[in-house]
Amino acid sequence: AQSVAQPEDQVNVAEGNPLTVKCTYSVSGNPYLFWYVQYPNRGLQFLLKYITGDNLVKGSYGFEAEFNKSQTSFHLKKPSALVSDSALYFCAVRDINQAGTALIFGKGTTLSVSS
Amino acid sequence: GAGVSQSPSNKVTEKGKDVELRCDPISGHTALYWYRQRLGQGLEFLIYFQGNSAPDKSGLPSDRFSAERTGESVSTLTIQRTQQEDSAVYLCASSLREGANTEAFFGQGTRLTVV
Numbered sequence: 001a002q003s004v005a006q007p008e009d010q011v012n013v014a015e016g017n018p019l020t021v022k023c024t025y026s027v028s029g030n031p032y033l034f035w036y037v038q039y040p041n042r043g044l045q046f047l048l049k050y051i052t053g054d055n056l057v058k059g060s061y062g063f064e065a066e067f068n069k070s071q072t073s074f075h076l077k078k079p080s081a082l083v084s085d086s087a088l089y090f091c092a093v094r095d096i097n098q099a100g101t102a103l104i105f106g107k108g109t110t111l112s113v114s115s
Numbered sequence: 116g117a118g119v120s121q122s123p124s125n126k127v128t129e130k131g132k133d134v135e136l137r138c139d140p141i142s143g144h145t146a147l148y149w150y151r152q153r154l155g156q157g158l159e160f161l162i163y164f165q166g167n168s169a170p171d172k173s174g175l176p177s178d179r180f181s182a183e184r185t186g187e188s189v190s191t192l193t194i195q196r197t198q199q200e201d202s203a204v205y206l207c208a209s210s211l212r213e214g215a216n217t218e219a220f221f222g223q224g225t226r227l228t229v230v
Contacts (some may be wrong), residue, residue: 006157032216034218036221042223043206043221043222043223043224044158044206044208044221045221046218046219046220049216049218051216090157090158096216101163101171102148102160102163102171102174103148103160103208103219104160105150105157105158105160106157107156107157108156108157108158
């Protein structure tokens, strides 16, 4: 079965500092991986995805994520955090060989960026 | 439409009543998902429709929950004999085509409160 773990419920970082939000996954085959962001009182917005190719994926709002197959991880990163990045972040996975299955999400990590 | 539309945006119901939640996916999207997000929790997968295939109902928490979708259009999620633990935001998402690498686009959700 597919699963996603986000080991940190909350990440706190000062504005201007780099941020990392961690995600690890488990699938029987190869993964497709996604990051979503949820701002307060708003729906989920797609940030970026890893399908194949370069392990470093760039997405919206200056975010990027690095796929590491040996560590089964897909951590979200940003070189310089903004207060406006404060939100709830979700990692999601789907097995590449199971197109007929839903995206499975992690429990989410709350990012708090202080000024 | 321009995005995934869900109605109602808010629903307050008495314990024991039935409720019906509606989702209008993005036109042309063959896949449709329902998720539940309890307060302060992650996304819990409920059900997944993919084209003409049989839906994946593996996430439905009890037989009080059911969902239907007509073709590639509107979906309704029905909760019978609602309980207080059903209180949550119910999120609908759709994606463009079959294939494991497509991202899902989310609606704003329906906030259900069972009193």
